[in-house]
Amino acid sequence: MPHAASHTTEEHHEPTGFWSRYIFSQDHKVIAIQYTITALVVGFVGLFLSWLMRLQLGFPGEFNFINPNNYLQFMTQHGMIMVVYLLTAILLGGFGNYLIPLMIGTRDMAFPFLNMLSYWIYLVSVILLLAAFFVPGGPTGAGWTLYPPQSVLPNASPGADWGIRLLILSLAVFVASGTMGGLNYVTTVLQLRTRGMTLMRMPLSVWGIFIASILALLAFPALFVGGVMLLLDSLFGTSFFIPVVNVLGQQLGREGGNPILFQHLFWYFGHPEVYIVILPAMGIVSDLLSTHARKPIFGYKAMVISIAAIAAIGFIVWAHHMFVSGMNPYFGFWFAIATVIIAIPSAVKTYNWLLTLWKGNLHLNTPMLFALGFVSTFIIGGLTGLFLGNVIADVPLHDTYFVTGHFHLVMGVSAIFGIFGGLYHWFPKAVGRMYSEALGKLHFWVTFVGSYLIFFPMFGEGFLGLPRRYFSFKGIESFSPIIHDLNVFITIVALAVGAAQLLFVFNLIWGAWKGRKAEANPWRATTLEWQTPTTPPPHGNWGAQLPVVHRWPYDYSLPDAPQDYIPQTTSQRS
Amino acid sequence: MQGILLAIVLVLLVIGAVVLTMSGALWLPTLASNWGAIDNMLVITLIVTGIAFVVLNLILAYIVFRYRARDGQKAAFFAENHRLERNLILVTALGIIVMLGPGLFVYSEFIHPPQNALVIEVLGQQWRWSFRYPGTDGKLGRTDPKLFAQNAVGIDITDPVAQDDVVVHGPLHLPLNRPIIIKLRSKDVLHSFYVPEFRAKMDAVPGMVTRLWFTPTKTGTFDLLCAELCGTAHFQMRSKVIVESPEEFERWLQAQPTVAQTIKK
Ligand code: HEM
Ligand SMILES: [Cu+2]
Ligand SMILES: [Cu+2]
Numbered sequence: 125m126p127h128a129a130s131h132t133t134e135e136h137h138e139p140t141g142f143w144s145r146y147i148f149s150q151d152h153k154v155i156a157i158q159y160t161i162t163a164l165v166v167g168f169v170g171l172f173l174s175w176l177m178r179l180q181l182g183f184p185g186e187f188n189f190i191n192p193n194n195y196l197q198f199m200t201q202h203g204m205i206m207v208v209y210l211l212t213a214i215l216l217g218g219f220g221n222y223l224i225p226l227m228i229g230t231r232d233m234a235f236p237f238l239n240m241l242s243y244w245i246y247l248v249s250v251i252l253l254l255a256a257f258f259v260p261g262g263p264t265g266a267g268w269t270l271y272p273p274q275s276v277l278p279n280a281s282p283g284a285d286w287g288i289r290l291l292i293l294s295l296a297v298f299v300a301s302g303t304m305g306g307l308n309y310v311t312t313v314l315q316l317r318t319r320g321m322t323l324m325r326m327p328l329s330v331w332g333i334f335i336a337s338i339l340a341l342l343a344f345p346a347l348f349v350g351g352v353m354l355l356l357d358s359l360f361g362t363s364f365f366i367p368v369v370n371v372l373g374q375q376l377g378r379e380g381g382n383p384i385l386f387q388h389l390f391w392y393f394g395h396p397e398v399y400i401v402i403l404p405a406m407g408i409v410s411d412l413l414s415t416h417a418r419k420p421i422f423g424y425k426a427m428v429i430s431i432a433a434i435a436a437i438g439f440i441v442w443a444h445h446m447f448v449s450g451m452n453p454y455f456g457f458w459f460a461i462a463t464v465i466i467a468i469p470s471a472v473k474t475y476n477w478l479l480t481l482w483k484g485n486l487h488l489n490t491p492m493l494f495a496l497g498f499v500s501t502f503i504i505g506g507l508t509g510l511f512l513g514n515v516i517a518d519v520p521l522h523d524t525y526f527v528t529g530h531f532h533l534v535m536g537v538s539a540i541f542g543i544f545g546g547l548y549h550w551f552p553k554a555v556g557r558m559y560s561e562a563l564g565k566l567h568f569w570v571t572f573v574g575s576y577l578i579f580f581p582m583f584g585e586g587f588l589g590l591p592r593r594y595f596s597f598k599g600i601e602s603f604s605p606i607i608h609d610l611n612v613f614i615t616i617v618a619l620a621v622g623a624a625q626l627l628f629v630f631n632l633i634w635g636a637w638k639g640r641k642a643e644a645n646p647w648r649a650t651t652l653e654w655q656t657p658t659t660p661p662p663h664g665n666w667g668a669q670l671p672v673v674h675r676w677p678y679d680y681s682l683p684d685a686p687q688d689y690i691p692q693t694t695s696q697r698s
Numbered sequence: 699m700q701g702i703l704l705a706i707v708l709v710l711l712v713i714g715a716v717v718l719t720m721s722g723a724l725w726l727p728t729l730a731s732n733w734g735a736i737d738n739m740l741v742i743t744l745i746v747t748g749i750a751f752v753v754l755n756l757i758l759a760y761i762v763f764r765y766r767a768r769d770g771q772k773a774a775f776f777a778e779n780h781r782l783e784r785n786l787i788l789v790t791a792l793g794i795i796v797m798l799g800p801g802l803f804v805y806s807e808f809i810h811p812p813q814n815a816l817v818i819e820v821l822g823q824q825w826r827w828s829f830r831y832p833g834t835d836g837k838l839g840r841t842d843p844k845l846f847a848q849n850a851v852g853i854d855i856t857d858p859v860a861q862d863d864v865v866v867h868g869p870l871h872l873p874l875n876r877p878i879i880i881k882l883r884s885k886d887v888l889h890s891f892y893v894p895e896f897r898a899k900m901d902a903v904p905g906m907v908t909r910l911w912f913t914p915t916k917t918g919t920f921d922l923l924c925a926e927l928c929g930t931a932h933f934q935m936r937s938k939v940i941v942e943s944p945e946e947f948e949r950w951l952q953a954q955p956t957v958a959q960t961i962k963k
Contacts, residue, residue: 192930192931192933193930196927196929196930196932265929265930266927267927271888271926271927273886273887273888273904274886274887274888274927274928274929277886277887280824280886280887280929281887281927281928281929281930282929282930367843367904367905367906368843368844368846368904368905369843369885369886369887369904369905370823370843370846370847370852370885370886371824371886371887372824372886375844375846375847381905382905382906383888383903383904383905384903417765417773418772418773419773419774419775420775420776420777421777422776422777422778422779423777423778423779423783424777424778425778426783448890448899448900448901449901449903450882450900450901450902450903450906450908453809454809456805456809457802457805457806460798460801460802460805461798461802464794464797464798465794467790467794468787468790468791468794471786471787471790472783472786472787472790474754475783475786476783478754478757478758478761479779479782481758481761481762481765482761482765483765483773483774483776484761484765484773484774485765485767485771485772485773486701486761486762486765486766486767487767488700488701488704488762488766488767493700493704496704496758496762499758500708500711500755500758503750503751503754503755503758504751507747507750507751508747510743510746510747510794510797511740511743511744511747514739514743514797514798514801515801515802515805516735516736516739516801516802516804516805516808517736517739517740517743517797517801519736519808519897519898519899520726520736520740520894520897520898520899522899522925523890523892523899523925523926524925565700569703572707573707576711580714580715580718581718581724583724584718584723584724584725585724587724587725587726587740588724588725588726588727588894589726589727589892589894589923591892591923591924591925591933593927593932593933594932594933595932595933596933597933599934599936600921600923600936601921602727602894602895602920602921606723606724610724678777680773680775681772681773681774681775682775683775688772688773
């Protein structure tokens with residue numbers, strides 16, 4: 125392997141200037157941190173917007189600056205920010221960048237310059253996204269699903285002129301950034317694994333990110349295409365998605381388009397998108413559980429196969445979001461069957477997590493608590509998905525708060541728990557210092573209990589029939605007064621949970637600045653990133669010699685071993 | 699300490715969820731249509747997923763309690779058990795079949811309306827509902843979205859069949875115990891016809907006609923809501939549904955002016 129050999133002896137040219145080191149850096153670790161911080165900052169904007177929505181829902185009429193128009197704008201920006209600009213960016217751009225080269229034992233990504241470009245282009249997409257608050261008409265209020273005709277017809281919904289155009293532009297730029305990142309991650313995993321790191325010796329974190337990157341490369345183009353046509357419909361009066369319509373008494377000269385076509389394109393991207401978010405989180409959680417339970421992951425091969433199976437089947441289920449959209453009703457049979465089949469690999473993962481923990485020795489520190497929280501919220505989120513996938517059960521629940529509860533728990537809260545767990549877990553490696561364990565635990569408890577209190581009651585609201593995306597429920601007689609009390613309760617908890625996130629920010633900033641110096645391998649973990657010569661790892665990661673891998677990543681508590689873990693770099697004989 | 703706490707919280711979660719469900723405080727509104735089968739599907743799904751929810755969370759609670767790190771405890775080493783994995787997959791598949799099998803039958807019923815149904819057209823627009831009934835000829839007249847420029851419901855007033863149609867913007871009157879096919883049209887953007895008590899729901903899409911069917915089985919007044927985001931006043935796009943005896947319904951319909959009387963050529 126001439127390539128690997130040249131890598132081993134290669135001098136790592138560490139850039140010396142401040143700008144090339146910390147700003148326009150091509151080091152995957154710096155880029156990872158840039159991605160992470162940027163995504164968290166936008167995430168806080170999204171969180172703040174959820175406060176505004178909850179204030180209106182809990183105390184309708186009390187806050188005059190929230191009106192039916194900007195409620196929908198807050199909602200759309202919130203949804204888009206959370207799914208795309210926070211979760212996707214932090215899991216692929218943040219964790220993907222940090223973990224892939226370190227976990228597979230290489231010095232950097234395959235294309236470091238492209239990697240840097242990917243971050244800066246992501247930053248541009250974020251700026252475009254937030255700029256929508258300052259254009260005439262404000263951001264679009266068409267929902268994160270952007271359904272036409274309302275998203276693009278003049279006056280049909282708030283922000284239907286500049287808001288939607290800016291958002292599509294921002295998404296297109298994001299797709300460009302994501303493609304650069306995705307190509308990099310896939311190539312790096314396939315080409316740059318160190319000696320001994322076979323595919324079936326990769327930690328599940330890398331598997332999750334790797335497969336999610338492939339999904340991103342295949343799914344984003346559908347969003348791109350849909351977005352371009354939507355933009356044309358908005359800017360130039362074309363009719364890709366617009367049939368003959370009459371908006372507020374005005375007959376528009378459009379003809380021949382089909383709104384449902386957009387829904388297919390959107391969900392062809394949108395459904396894999398939820399797996400782009402959840403697969404890396406699943407991978408991270410698997411590694412956290414195994415490490416902190418001091419036990420090998422149960423059924424490693426089954427875990428890898430389920431990740432691949434979820435990803436593959438994930439491409440043929442998209443129209444389960446469209447059971448009552450007016451599409452051909454016979455589609456319902458197929459998309460229901462395909463959807464519930466996905467439940468099997470998802471269930472396998474859950475069983476295997478529990479079996480990993482079974483007879484373990486659970487160190488319940490902050491990262492472990494979040495990983496366990498993930499397992500619990502993923503259970504309820506996944507199970508409620510069976511209502512929505514089973515076409516006829518979806519009919520009464522579709523577009524009610526049941527759906528809101530479902531996707532928040534399975535995609536929002538679960539993914540966020542994976543992220544929190546991962547951040548706490550790798551913080552000592554990335555920064556070289558420890559955070560406060562007490563604050564971390566407090567953060568976990570408020571967030572874990574709070575998330576259930578916020579989102580669990582929404583299943584009940586959905587059964588009662590409460591439609592989602594409603595500014596207010598006043599005047600609907602059939603909804604009992606219990607709805608009002610429940611909404612007040614949810615709002616109060618949401619405010620508390622939101623505020624508790626400041627604990628997390630404070631803890632990380634304080635830890636990075638004043639925290640106790642971290643050991644090189646504080647969790648006594650087996651994977652490569654914990655075996656770097658210095659902590660944080662230097663530019664080029666490994667010093668003179670690349671690590672050589674001798675075993676799979678889960679040798680915890682081997683019966684006759686002197687320690688309860690054996691690093692991947694330890695050879696068989698020792 | 700953390701382990702015990704987490705176990706307690708998980709057990710409380712399970713108890714809370716079960717109590718909340720059993721109490722019925724947050725349950726479906728009283729059924730007012732033939733779609734009891736949909737309710738049954740929800741109940742079956744709730745039982746199957748509910749069992750999984752309770753069992754899995756209790757196992758997790760037991761694990762964090764029993765296997766929390768203590769002095770002298772060492773984790774066991776086992777990483778595979780193909781028999782166990784296979785059995786778990788079989789149990790899961792069984793649970794899924796129990797839910798999906800009957801579900802698809804009910805769905806098939808849902809998309810095949812009966813022959814003798816009364817066809818009523820519902821038109822959605824920002825932000826109100828209109829309703830059109832066939833007159834004495836039992837047929838709805840021709841419509842075309844291009845005709846929205848001429849009259850509010852886009853009806854072809856030169857069509858003889860359209861003359862006796864009845865258009866109302868007020869409550870949707872329905873006869874009791876007669877299958878109803880709702881033909882949905884939209885004038886502008888997406889909307890969705892949703893009456894929680896009927897369970898049925900369907901989007902209205904401009905440029906095409908969608909449909910759903912149900913049989914009202916309870917007299918009374920119900921809220922008709924819009925369940926698809928359709929712009930600023932989406933949350934106020936409401937109407938009422940009045941289900942009454944067939945005689946009352948006939949009397950009401952006779953008293954309404956026809957298209958020939960209300961819309962000028
Ligand atoms: C404490 C945290 C959060 C709170 C209180 C919250 C609250 C809300 C509220 C009130 C809505 C609007 C509901 C409606 O009117 O239909 C909403 C919508 C949404 N949220 Fe969250 N949310 C939170 C976190 C998240 C996270 C982490 C995600 C990431 C996936 C997320 C994704 C979404 C999406 C996709 C929508 C739908 C937007 C739309 O309907 O177009 N949220 N959230
Ligand atoms: Cu989906
Ligand atoms: Cu609506």
